Amino acid sequence: MSGYLTTGGLPGRPRRRPGTAVGRPQWRRALGWVLAVQLYLAAWFWLIAVAVVTVALIVIDRIGTVTVSIMQFASEGATWFPFAIAIISATAQLSVHVANGMTRRSFIRAALVTSVVSGVVYALVMSLAMLAEGAVFARFGWPHVAGADDVALWQSGFGPGLLGYALLFVGAQVSGLLVGIGYYRYGGWWGTLLLPLTAAPAVLLQLLTPLLGGDGWFVDAAPFSLSTAALAVPGAVVVIALGAAGFHRLTRDVAIRRVTT
Structure with a gap:
């Protein structure tokens, strides 16, 4: 946790980095490092995902016929x-955060803001990747469709897809925080027993997002339904807020x- 630094003479007080304004909120100091780590990991995730999809398309095209989107499956990993x-x-970070003189409240705020920003970034990259894959499929004459057993999640165009992905990815990260603090606070046995509650936001969003309508990344998309979307979007927001x-x-x-070294 090298992002959390202390001075030798003033243990427990965060050392101000050069150029950091005096009085900068604790949660913003924590956010800078935690978010940077998340985005670094996200960059590696998407580099690997794009490489795997590219190789898969080449191999499938050489030995058979490309019949469905491959990039669609990256949404599972992005969740x-x-x-x-x-x-x-x-x-892992809460103990170090507090040991460096910062509050639980600042940790909570930094963690939640990181989840929202990181989730939206994942959603944006996923949406752009779907657009790029659609263009490649059109160039080679491949059908850009969902698999026969796959649930079509969103209606049409960039906006609905981005919204659906964002709700799903942000909710999954908030649920991960809830699972983690459940284990941290109650230990292994109780943390495991609480999983039906702490992991519930991620599971519920897997059920809610299909209500937004057909998946517009694919040519066989179902019509968008305002009635179901009017329930799905507020429902997803409520689930994330409760998490x-x-x-x-x-x-x-x-x-x-206690932090051990």
């Missing part, structure tokens, strides 16, 4: 990889574990 990172963040509230409640007065 559960940041989910796992959020669990690690909640369990964030749960994370706040479990973190604000949690006993801090």
Whole structure:
């Protein structure tokens, strides 16, 4: 946790970096480093995902016929990889954060803002990747469609797709924070028993986002339904808000574990 620094003469007080304004909120100091780590990991994730999709398309085209989108499957990784990172963040960084003289409240705020920003970034890259894949498929005459057993999630165009991905990815990260603090606060046994509650936001969003309509990245998209979207979007926002509230409640007065080296 090299991003958290202390001075030798003033243990527990954060050392101000050169150029950092006096009185800068604690959560913003924490946010800068935590978000940078998340975006660094996101960059590696998408580099690997694009490479894997490219290789898969080449191989499939050589030995058979490309019949479905391959990039669509990256959404699973973009959901559960940041989910796992959020669990690690909640369990590993809180003790170091507080040991460096910062408050639980600032940790909560930095973690939640990171989840929102990182989730939106994942959604934006996923949406752009789907557009790029569609252009490649059109160039080679491949059908840009969902698999027969895959659920079409969004209606049409860049906006609905971005919204759907953002709700899904942000919710998964908030759920990861909730899972992580559950283990941190209650230990392994209770943390595991609480998984049906702490992992619920990620699972519920997997169920809510299909209500936004057909997936417009694909030519066989179903019509967009305002009635179902009017339920899905507020429902997803409520789920994310409840997950964030749960994370706040479990973190604000949690006993801090001793940092070991």
